[in-house]
Structures are given as structure tokens and as C-alpha cells.
Amino acid sequence: AQSVTQPDIHITVSEGASLELRCNYSYGATPYLFWYVQSPGQGLQLLLKYFSGDTLVQGIKGFEAEFKRSQSSFNLRKPSVHWSDAAEYFCAVRETGFQKLVFGTGTRLLVSP
């Protein structure tokens, strides 16, 4: 069965600094991968997705992610973090056959002034 690992439970970054959130997946074929962001008490907002093609994917709010098949990773990056980026970030992989998303446990991003 597919699984997603987000090894960092919390990350604190200074405003204006760069950010990288790690995501590793377990999947036999080419995965469909997603990054979602969740603000407190809110639903999930899609940041970006990877289905095929260019392994560097651009998303909303200045985020990007790179798919690396050899490392089974799909890390999320942002060159300069803003205070409004403080939230919970979830990586997810879609199972084939039907559209079930398998989520990681999330990484909480804190932004310090």
C-alpha cells in the first residue's frame, strides 16, 4: 500500500528565509503527488501537483516542488517565506484504481520575525 512520510513535525523559519519541507513516498509506479496547506480550523488548499512531465512543478503562492524518482521524494520549497505562510503542510499521493489520497502526518511551519 502507498504511504507518505513527512519526517519533520515542526519547522521554524525566519521571515524572508528559504524553506524546504520534506516528503517521501512509497509507491510502485509513477505517483500522482500533491502538496496541500491547511490554516488553523480550515480545509485543505492545493498548492501544487505532479502527474508527469517536468519534475520541477510550480504552484501557487510562490511554492515549487521537485519530484525525484530515485529518492522517492517530492520536497516543497519556497525561496522567501512570509509570515502568512505559517500553517500545516501536507504531502499526499494518489492511489491508482480510484482516487484515494494518502496523506502524510503533516509539517507545521512556524515563521519567526
Next chain:
Amino acid sequence: ETGVTQSPTHLIKTRGQQVTLRCSSQSGHNTVSWYQQALGQGPQFIFQYYREEENGRGNFPPRFSGLQFPNYSSELNVNALELDDSALYLCASSTGQGQQGYTFGSGTRLTVV
């Protein structure tokens, strides 16, 4: 374009009671799935509906059931509520194969006392 709307936003129920949560899918989306997100966890897939039929189910007991209506809106029903059912319930809609991603609602916060 309207997004996914869920109702109610918050709900308190007593153990043993039954609850119905509602979801209106995004315009143009014909597939609806439901997720349970316990505090501090990633969302867990409950089930998915396509063309008014359940076509995928996660590891949830039969007391979790659902419906999809001709307008693609959906209901999640939970019978015999248990304390562990306390969670944020998220609805997501998508088109047939999810190629455009999955749009999530803001969720219903269910508290079982």
C-alpha cells in the same frame, strides 16, 4: 466558480447518537470523497462516490455510510457515535480521474461527548 461547501461547520453530539454531514461539490465536479482528520493527524480516506455509487472505501466500519445525489452533492452519515469519531470531516470533489486535483471544503468539526 463555487468551491466545495460543507455544513454544518461545527457539531456536538452525544455518544450513541447519529449524525449527518453535508457537502456540495464544486461546479463541474462529479466525484466526491470524504476524509476524517483527527487532531494532529493527516486526513484519512473514508469513502468516495461517483455517479451516486460508492466506488472506494477506506478502513472505516459500516456505521460510516454515505450518499451522493444527482446534483453530485453528498452526505456522510455516522451511526452509533463513539468518542473517537471526534474529528474534522473533510469533503473533497474532483472530476472523473482527479487530473485537476481535489478541491476540499472547510470541513465539519464534530465533537462527540
